[in-house]
Amino acid sequence: MIVEVIPTIVRWYSQASFVFITHNQAQRADLMRHAAAHGIEHNLYLLGTIGEEEKLARLRASDVLPFPSRYEGFGLPLLEGMAAGVPVISTDIPVVNEIIVHSENDLLIPYDDTDALVHAILSVLVDQRVRERLIAGGQRTLNERFTSERLVRPIIAVYEKVLAGR
Known part of the structure; x- marks a missing residue:
């Protein structure tokens, strides 16, 4: 696309x-x-x-990360874009729409809709307020839902429960 x-x-x-x-x-x-x-x-x-450092540098230098995926298992590129402070545009499909809330933390487009992708990219490039709102929303999403503490704590709890039951 x-x-x-x-x-x-x-x-x-x-x-x-x-x-x-x-x-x-x-x-x-x-x-x-x-x-x-x-x-x-x-x-x-x-x-x-390319290495992770170069990938991060390129993301940070980007004005937008268009990522119109047809399938996602987890959505790591979305989170990487948010972490780099770049607005992400992706497809409204499962997993992606569990991470992205349209117009709050990034933009969702319909599956295989190139006109919507063009419009979304241009909206981020043309309107600085849209860009800033999406970047701030991405940062909030990371801080509220995807901190290492929040992601790791449940895994540790499972291991502790298994070890305690031995």
């Missing part, structure tokens, strides 16, 4: 850059073919393996 919206975003922001981190050579070739066909190859950067 992101590849499909790049030409529209570039029409609005000619200097927009899109960074993909992919190890799949076939996907890399498809992305570059699409970019060349639409004259946006100078807006597209394909990275291979």
Whole structure:
């Protein structure tokens, strides 16, 4: 979906850059073919393996993290985006919609809706108040629901219960 919206975003922001981190050579070739066909190859950067520090630096330097997933097992990229202070746009699917509350801590779009993705990306790029509200909401979500203390305490309690029952 992101590849499909790049030409529209570039029409609005000619200097927009899109960074993909992919190890799949076939996907890399498809992305570059699409970019060349639409004259946006100078807006597209394909990275291979990068370390966690570089990933965090790139997230922090981003204006938006479009992540229109078709399936998510947990949603770690969403939390990484929130932690980096970047607005996240993702698909309204299970797991994602358990983390993202639309317009409060990030944005949800309907499944496979490229027009909604364009609109959401542009809303974050155009309106600083929207951007700031989403970033603040993401930080609240992390602080209220995803602290290491809150996530680890129940796991430790299970282990303690098992050990006590031996």
